[in-house]
Amino acid sequence: MINFQIRPDKLAEEMADYSRKLGHGIENLIDAGEIDTGVTARTAVYKEDKLVLYRYDRPKGSKASNETPLLIVYALVNRPYMTDIQEDRSTIRGLLEAGQDVYLVDWGYPDSSDYALTMDDYINGYIDRCVDHICEQHGLDSINVLGICQGGTFSLCYSSMHPDKVRNLVTMVTPVDFQTPDNLLSSWVQHIDIDLLVDTIGNIPGELLNWTFLSLKPFSLTGQKYINMVDVLDDPKKVKNFLRMEKWIFDSPDQAGETFRQFIKDFYQQNALIAGEVEIGEHVVDLGNITCPVLNIYAQQDHLVPPDASTALGGLVGSDDYTELAFPGGHIGIYVSGRAQKEVTPAIGEWLNKR
Amino acid sequence: MTKNAFWNDDWMSTQRQYWEQWNNMQQQALGVKQPPANPWEQSMEHWWSAVQGAMPAAKQDFFSKMMDQGKNYFQMAEQAMQAANGQENVSEAWAKMLSGLTESFHQKPANDPFKQATAFWEMPLDNWNRMASAMSPLPGDTLRGMPHGDVKEHLDRILGTPGLGYTRETQTQYQRLMQAAMEYQEAMAEYSLFFSSMGEKSVKLLQKKIGDTPVESARQLYDTWIGCCEELYAEDVISENYSKLHGRLVNALMELKSRWGEIMNESLSTMNIPTRDDLRTLQIRMQEQRRENKKLVSEVAALRHEIRKMQAESKPVSKKPATKTVKKATRKKAAPRTRKATAART
Numbered sequence: 064m065i066n067f068q069i070r071p072d073k074l075a076e077e078m079a080d081y082s083r084k085l086g087h088g089i090e091n092l093i094d095a096g097e098i099d100t101g102v103t104a105r106t107a108v109y110k111e112d113k114l115v116l117y118r119y120d121r122p123k124g125s126k127a128s129n130e131t132p133l134l135i136v137y138a139l140v141n142r143p144y145m146t147d148i149q150e151d152r153s154t155i156r157g158l159l160e161a162g163q164d165v166y167l168v169d170w171g172y173p174d175s176s177d178y179a180l181t182m183d184d185y186i187n188g189y190i191d192r193c194v195d196h197i198c199e200q201h202g203l204d205s206i207n208v209l210g211i212c213q214g215g216t217f218s219l220c221y222s223s224m225h226p227d228k229v230r231n232l233v234t235m236v237t238p239v240d241f242q243t244p245d246n247l248l249s250s251w252v253q254h255i256d257i258d259l260l261v262d263t264i265g266n267i268p269g270e271l272l273n274w275t276f277l278s279l280k281p282f283s284l285t286g287q288k289y290i291n292m293v294d295v296l297d298d299p300k301k302v303k304n305f306l307r308m309e310k311w312i313f314d315s316p317d318q319a320g321e322t323f324r325q326f327i328k329d330f331y332q333q334n335a336l337i338a339g340e341v342e343i344g345e346h347v348v349d350l351g352n353i354t355c356p357v358l359n360i361y362a363q364q365d366h367l368v369p370p371d372a373s374t375a376l377g378g379l380v381g382s383d384d385y386t387e388l389a390f391p392g393g394h395i396g397i398y399v400s401g402r403a404q405k406e407v408t409p410a411i412g413e414w415l416n417k418r
Numbered sequence: 419m420t421k422n423a424f425w426n427d428d429w430m431s432t433q434r435q436y437w438e439q440w441n442n443m444q445q446q447a448l449g450v451k452q453p454p455a456n457p458w459e460q461s462m463e464h465w466w467s468a469v470q471g472a473m474p475a476a477k478q479d480f481f482s483k484m485m486d487q488g489k490n491y492f493q494m495a496e497q498a499m500q501a502a503n504g505q506e507n508v509s510e511a512w513a514k515m516l517s518g519l520t521e522s523f524h525q526k527p528a529n530d531p532f533k534q535a536t537a538f539w540e541m542p543l544d545n546w547n548r549m550a551s552a553m554s555p556l557p558g559d560t561l562r563g564m565p566h567g568d569v570k571e572h573l574d575r576i577l578g579t580p581g582l583g584y585t586r587e588t589q590t591q592y593q594r595l596m597q598a599a600m601e602y603q604e605a606m607a608e609y610s611l612f613f614s615s616m617g618e619k620s621v622k623l624l625q626k627k628i629g630d631t632p633v634e635s636a637r638q639l640y641d642t643w644i645g646c647c648e649e650l651y652a653e654d655v656i657s658e659n660y661s662k663l664h665g666r667l668v669n670a671l672m673e674l675k676s677r678w679g680e681i682m683n684e685s686l687s688t689m690n691i692p693t694r695d696d697l698r699t700l701q702i703r704m705q706e707q708r709r710e711n712k713k714l715v716s717e718v719a720a721l722r723h724e725i726r727k728m729q730a731e732s733k734p735v736s737k738k739p740a741t742k743t744v745k746k747a748t749r750k751k752a753a754p755r756t757r758k759a760t761a762a763r764t
Contacts, residue, residue, distance in 0.1 A: 068633060068634050069633060069634060069636065069639070073634070074636055077635055077636050078636070175701070176704075178698070178701045178702075179701045179704070179705035180705065183709075184709060188709070188712060245656070247652075247655065250655075250656055250658075250661045251655075251660075251661060253665065254664065254665025254669075255664075255665045255669060256665075256669045256672065259676065260669075262676070263672045263673075263675050263676040263679065264672070265694075265698070278655075280648055280651075280652075281651065282647040282648050282651065283648055286644060287640075287641070287644045289486075290637075
């Protein structure tokens with residue numbers, strides 16, 4: 064027997080409440096103005112094509128306690144301001160406070176002229192030249208690298224191909240084994256003809272990626288989220304924070320066609336990284352070449368990169384100093400949640416400072 | 419625009435009308451008259467159409483999403499209440515409503531009272547259509563109404579007929595385009611069917627879940643419904659079957675676009691306008707050259723560095739303390755840095 068106890072007067076009250084919040088909230092929505100992202104002051108120190116390498120300014124009067132700079136390599140998917148999205152939710156700020164000298168690669172927005180950029184161009188070209196630039200500026204042979212998501216995979220490839228230039232490697236929510244049974248994204252691309260896709264549309268539009276990510280949880284991400292939003296519409300600060308996140312979610316750069324082709328075919332469809340069979344330029348990527356200390360951070364409720372996809376790294380790197388850090392949250396929460404600010408960035412800083 | 423313009427007047431007035439409709443509904447329990455099908459939704463639509471013109475374009479899409487979900491939010495509760503109207507046993511009426519909903523996933527007549535609740539399960543499809551529209555010269559739903567089944571088989575035979583005469587190539591291109599369009603339509607139909615069967619299962623799961631816990635608010639009902647949908651969706655879309663459906667849909671759309679592009683290229687060529695294929699060749703050649711240039715620049719820099727190093731080593735050792743320049747050149751880790759040396763190791 065179904066236990067249905069909604070009374071008409073209660074339902075009417077709920078509707079009135081919802082209507083009132085929606086009506087009031089529209090004012091806050093309009094007054095929200097421009098949505099700013101990226102809160103920490105920074106300086107562009109190197110530019111090449113659409114790439115910009117930023118160095119983040121330290122808080123006045125403070126000095127980096129770690130003399131080895133840290134380069135953050137973000138994914139090509141979505142924009143890197145997720146790491147610095149608002150004053151009280153900033154991985155960048157947390158790292159600065161933890162004594163790191165922070166650099167970040169901003170890939171920009173590829174257009175059709177970037178179609179033929181390959182993984183070789185990105186990793187052995189752009190990343191390598193950014194590392195060289197930082198090394199040159201600091202008079203060092205090697206620096207610390209922090210790779211995020213796909214940027215983590217790129218960082219692993221880079222560290223394998225240029226082990227002498229990476230002093231310590233931190234990977235965050237980074238896929239390594241691309242075919243764990245719970246990997247929805249992987250399952251979905253297995254029967255897609257990637258050559259046909261790339262040959263037909265060239266660069267992969269951001270809309271296609273948005274659709275894919277929203278399809279992971281369509282009812283929550285395209286439905287329930289907006290109902291929940293009504294509950295906070297009367298708080299201008301929360302409205303602004305919500306809109307900031309909304310902007311990031313839909314701010315998806317197109318993907319350079321040739322890089323997308325190799326990334327999906329070799330990594331997702333062939334799972335060639337764990338087999339040591341990925342070829343990038345003149346190199347074969349062997350994770351066993353990575354002998355520097357490695358800190359691998361993953362999110363326990365990650366629906367994009369399942370924990371097992373990340374922890375596979377442990378058995379593959381050649382390092383004797385391998386550490387894992389499990390964060391009780393999701394793929395985005397690991398950067399923006401209050402808990403992440405207290406736990407993740409201080410842990411990275413502490414780990415790096417010891418090495 | 420005044421602050422009151424958005425809600426105090428128009429909308430609250432329509433909301434008042436809505437409460438009156440609810441009163442009517444209660445009266446209907448006494449057999450007085452029939453209320454409109456979805457009064458709350460109607461009032462919301464009315465309000466939204468009045469205010470959306472004054473809203474900045476950038477915010478309209480966001481607010482539309484909230485409006486759409488607001489409608490979904492109350493839809494089930496509203497329908498349940500209507501189903502229960504006049505019934506002595508509300509729970510039995512509710513069970514009847516859920517049965518009706520299940521039935522809706524099998525057939526959707528135009529006057530189906532549960533049409534909108536079942537449309538909730540079209541959200542993944544709707545997302546696909548938006549994306550496909552953004553990538554296509556045709557609206558995303560253009561191909562949804564195309565013939566299939568026996569008609570498709572018949573058309574397949576016709577379209578399979580070899581082209582003849584001077585325009586043979588063109589005929590073949592258009593035949594392939596039509597075949598690709600039909601394949602896409604069929605893939606889309608198969609994809610839709612998958613979601614409709616999933617929707618049916620979600621109603622059964624909802625029945626099971628609310629059988630255990632008393633439902634006391636529309637929000638609780640909505641959240642439970644979302645939870646059921648996500649739970650089933652997560653189970654089904656990880657399957658090999660779904661992976662194949664998904665692949666077929668994407669491949670079919672790409673095949674269609676590819677055929678369309680082929681015809682476009684042909685037309686552009688006849689007008690002596692560069693085609694996408696021409697551009698692609700140039701993009702690849704240009705990137706190859708840029709790659710070579712960057713490699714050469716890097717090698718020249720490395721050679722200069724080596725020369726400076728050799729020159730420094732050949733100078734007599736100074737008795738002065740190390741200069742700032744020398745200090746800067748000090749490396750913390752002694753490791754070769756040239757690309758050649760790295761390549762040899764990997």
